[in-house]
Amino acid sequence: MEDPGAEAVDTLQSILGRETCLNIEGTGEPIVVSNQETEVMWPFHPIRVGRLDRNRVAHQVNKIEHRASEDPDGTASKEEPLLISDYVTAGAAEYLRQEGISYLDASGNCCIQSGSLFLFVQGQKPKSRGRRGSVRAFNSAGLKLIFVLLVQENLVNQTYRDLAGLVDISQGTVTYVMQDLKELGFVEERKKKRILRNKDDLMDRWATGYTERLRSKLSRGRFKFLSSRKATGWQSHLSNLWTTKWGGEPGADLLTGNFRPELLTLYTREDTSTVCRELEAAPDPEGSIEILDMFWDPVKLEKQNDTSESTIAHVPPLLIYADLVASADPRARRAAKTIWDQYLVEGET
Template identity: 35%
Template sequence: MFIPAERLILLNKEMYRDNDFVYEAIASLEDTIGIPIAIESDRETYDVVLQINNETFYCIAKKNAKNANYGTIKSALKDINHSKNNIVIADYLTKKTAKELQQNSINYLDTSGNAFIKTDNFFVSIEGKKTKINKKTNQTRAFQEAGLKLLLLLISNPETLQFSYRELAEKTGIALGSVSNIFKELEENHYLLKTKNKRVLKNQDEIIERWVIAYNELLKPRSFRKKMRALGNEFNVNNIITNSDVKLYFGGEPAGQLLTGHLKPQDYIIYSNEETSRVAKELKLVPDETGSIELYNKFWTDNLHLKNEYTAPPLVVYADLLGTGNNRNIETAKIILENGL
């Protein structure tokens, strides 16, 4: 059953309270192009199904997309049927992300009516419409630095979800009060279910998506130390693992290679709390602002159980790879996600 867009906006207030922005985006597009848009009210795999100009479009909604890049959006499309006409509907997209979606032939629409929708028989391109950004997006405790560290532990080592607040504070190195506040917030935002005997993380796909965005925007830049290059332009991950005494963990592309075997690294991320001078000496590196090797502080504690002793936690590697926006890295990130974080 298809319902005109203007009627469905009213119905939506009760039906899909969390996706109001979807219907605002559709109504804005309808006003701009002057063509009636019908929306299917029954949803299964897709958030909404549209009829525009006698063509059917299958849409997924991207809430909290203010800081999402092409990589995180492309990853979310992994389960949809690409033989159909698809549209990503977001509350907000940066110009850079919108351009990358266009270049990769991904249709999109945002709440202001900016759009790129192209099929064999239909084409719409709208740019320059300004969107009011919700400055509170991703500003909650759970997706600030302490919350990101706690969620990393909970997702990487699920058994810790049942630990006491004090144990979790000790294992993450964050304040006891912060643990309590973050759990309270997760419960209020329907990410955590507390029963008499256990805690359960809900909507984990959404948690992971928001974690990746907040990590790349906030925690990763704070952890950055220096860009470097290898002397003689030689940098061999396996040789380092075999011969180096320095304590380090690979992220990004080299970690993707170690975890999946499906990637040949071109850029390198290293996490370590060793002195920069020691890392440079052991690995034969020199500072270089254009270098392909990035050194970051390790921000998780040794209490977090790693799947591979030479790589960062898979969730961190997944976020590193998606953050590049590179298609080959996104494919490797999907494999890591499918293998379990």
Template identity: 35%
Template structure:
């Protein structure tokens, strides 16, 4: 039995235990199906989505990237293996309900049915957390794959160079992608990536938990009062023409959408040195508003978009950083980045 089907069956079984629920029926439909609950208070209908190993960025991504908005009289329902208590509190502020296989649930139909169960523990490790795909090196390869538009997969050696990992790592990732149905070889020497939306789910959650911590070079506080002035110092100095840099997070999103900049300057810089920090007058500070990240992939800068003089990292990195920051305005801006830059390619795969 597949992991998704197992989650569905466990969650439906839990719904059937509710006193006021008479029948539970999952019917074919958009997303992962249409769930109909017949209760003492009438017929209730959900649009279901199955998600595994949800952390906060992955949950925020699920909320932002829904492909099938529910129709009037229908609510969204997430079926998952386990949802931590902090994420249950987050869902409480949205219009999305959930059931997990551990027994936690949030069902809200005002005047008809209201169930909130929190505190149940999972019985097994979720596959997405145990997968090699979500190790730091696996995530580098996934980025190189997802950064490409379309579904054609380049040669493994090219992937190795673009992801900054060994050829053996690419081979190991490819084997797991094939095993899980993400990579197909319809004819010799041609590889095709499938289900890019699911891979994006894995990558977004893994970015904040596994990849980003390895990329952080340090946090700094500039001498300038305004972060925009600190950025201009870096951008305007012609003596640093050999320094490659690209904005991500709020500043990157502002360059792409003009919607929101925020109070954190996060950017990829290569090469980085203490001498450069001294020249920029950026002092190390654990709580500083500037975060410098390692430019782990040539795609980080090669895909740079020139927007109003700013150099912006690939929109996928900007999006993941916004979800990692996780505040309301960042998530709101992430929605714009996804709709304008990611959805057209991801949705068609």
């Protein structure tokens, strides 16, 4: 398989043409941009990612910041990071330029900057991705299954029938999702056991897919408190609802203890009327409460863990992260990075 970095470099060099003084080389690491007239060189550390849109790009920025925080003295590498993508959408490109992060996609679109270097190309159309561009594992049903696999890794060895029951999908769906995950390198079979691999990348793809293809289908709408006193002390409002849990901003506050939520997101398997009665809330498109369907069975999922989690008032950190990372609120992005670093990456094998 052709190295995506080499493909992107070749495409960009062809766009620049032979007449330019800039030369780009990158068949491995690092990718080097050089000025043949002045002999100045700018090395970049390639970070290979998939398609980058406005939702997914915040996650990549978080990962770059995570690497930098682990190497505060910059001793590990003097190379600037360079995101190598299948395609960078206009929204993602603008976001990266504002953050000062260099990128290059397979179509030659780029903003590469370091010191006196500033190389900018836009408007190149995405290349055809062929049949494998559409992976069924990341459709709505597949995203539900991947979620429980990421939350409880040991579930990867459950029967397909049991997995189907956890998220209310068919066994046939489980079959094709697992096959796709094997082909993509996320599931490995060894000695009749299945092992989850590349969890960092899988969480990344899941969070993007969840925002783009699943979350809107789960929404029951927005609501408001009928009494101003109910707008405070929200932490205790769901104590009588065993299959209702906080996500998004309130979930972030429960995890980190330092996030003041403005939008109260909750996931439930209860009837909407039951939740509204407990909250003393009513429908309002501008309300501060957001209710979504809980697409997994929390009781069955928690039974897979060695310790009971029935008293936990929030959804799993991965879902809280996905809710936050797509937000335009800078506070939410900072909270998402904290959750990624402390609850999703730390201790990962």
